[in-house]
Amino acid sequence: MTDPRPSLSDKKRRELFLMHGGVCHLCGMKIDGTRQRWEVEHVIPRSMLGKLADTDDNMKPAHVDCHKVKTAEDKGNLARAVRRQDRHTGVHRSKTPMPFGRNSPFKKRMDGSVVRRSK
Ligand SMILES: [Zn+2]
Structure with missing residues (x-):
């Protein structure tokens, strides 16, 4: 996310x-350029596509106020996507493992007795 955005010329x-x-x-509203502040924004965020996001199709004008809301949402979505991936790849180990789950030092046998997980 440190990828610098190219600053766009007026042209x-x-x-x-x-x-x-x-x-x-x-x-979806018309932008009144004399009264409303707007900026060009990436439809698919740059944090996902990198330089590939800098195409005319992916860069559209948006009200600054609308943009602020979206940016906040994108950050949330991205963080959530990364967390989900970490879980699936096992990068992230839960600090609160499920009782007797895969990451718990104990497991419960089918008969109900609790035993230490052998590593
Ligand atoms: Zn808007």
């Missing part, structure tokens, strides 16, 4: 604004 902003009809791609 590029104008191009993208016109190309996408001057509509905020987040709320």
